[in-house]
Amino acid sequence: MIKSKLTLKQLEAFVQVVDTGTFRKAAAALGTTQPNISARISSLEKSLDVVLMHRDAGSVRLTDVGTTLVAAARQVIWSGEALLEVAKRQDLIKERLRLGVTELIACTWLHDFLRAFKKSYPSVSVELQVDLSREIDRSLVSGQIDLAIQTAPFSTELGGNLPLGNDRYIWVATPEIVQDIGTNPAMTDLFNHSILTHARHTQSSQELADFADLNNVSQNQIVHSSSLASCLPMAVDGMGIALLPRQIVSDAISQGRLVALNCDWTPSDLEVHARFDDKRVPRFVRHAAEIAQQIAAETRR
Structure with a gap:
């Protein structure tokens, strides 16, 4: 029978080596050792009587048969996940979600999402990267993260892309x-x-800079910050007029610490998306994106 020849651990090791590019990274992703990964793949090759990959210095190259079989291996792994979902035993899925989010998400509804995801997948751990959208994009394309919750535009189009809505910018200043x-x-x-x-x-x-150039206004007064969490208290302390996403400043406005300004220009809305490589990631990643879509909708009500 097949169970005496193949195991899911062997197939997972095979797929992870393909996705990460090295045995070492695959071992880290699966929470095991490099010798274990090597042993699983060698056992898989022996059982199938094929060579799946060539081991070069620090990297691997799939053989023709390996290229064909990796797609079949993914299907088997996805089917295993589907079986657990039908049985309502997602708690048996012991995996890791490598999640990348922008600071806007981290400062607003990220924790609501994490609680909802933990309820659905209690045994899946989350590894978090908070960064600028373009850095999140690079990590996603290179396979360093599984799911990106980020803002457009994107450098590469992927099959997994769920729109999460728009966040508009607002000008704010202190009452003084x-x-x-x-x-x-x-x-x-x-x-x-x-x-x-x-x-x-x-x-x-960039749109603000273009506006300044078009209207012959000096850009010397623009103070850029890669940290929205720092930019908000600077505005509250009266260090300048802030142009920030509404969700970031809504509490400060309701508390009277900041006042919304009615200006005749604001930049384009932030388009937020949950993105993933649908040809590669486990099924629970798509479900995580769907949870993010639901939480984002609830936040905007």
């Missing part, structure tokens, strides 16, 4: 600054103050 400029200032008047906003290479910052 508003006494000076009013709640309906002209955009050019804002540049008489420091402007606190996103990191330099983000889409909103």
Whole structure:
């Protein structure tokens, strides 16, 4: 019978080596040792009487038969997951979700998502990367993370892409600054103050720079920050006028610490997506993206 010849651990080792590129990285991903990975693949090759890959210095190359069989191996692993889902025993899925999110998500609904995901997959651990969207994008494309919750645009299109909605930007300032400029200032008047906003290479910052160039306004007053968590208290402390996503500043506005300004220009909305490689990742990654979609919708109600 097949059970006496093949095991899921062998197939998982095979797929992980293909996805990560090395035995060492595959061992780290599966929480085991490099010799164990090597032994599982050697046993798989012996059982099938084939050579799946050539071991070169520090890397592997699939043979033609290995290229064909890796797709079949994924199907077997996905079918195993599906069986546990039908049996409602997701608790038996002992895996790791490598998750990348932007700081906007980390500062708003990330913990709601993590609680909901833990309830559905209690035995799946989460490894978290919080970074700029372009860095998250690079990690996703290179296979270093499984699921990215990030903002457009993207460097590469993937088959797994669930839209999570838009987040719009808003201009805010302290009540003291508003006494000076009013709640309906002209955009050019804002540049008489420091402007606190996103990191330099983000889409909103580029649009702000383009606006300044088009209107012959100096960009010297723009203060870029890669940390939204730091940018918000700077605004609350009156260190400048801030251009930030509404979700980040909504509490400060409701508490009266910041006031929303009615300006005639804001950058494009942030388009948030949950993205993954649907040809590679386990089934629970897609389910994680669907959970993120549900949590994001609830947050915007």
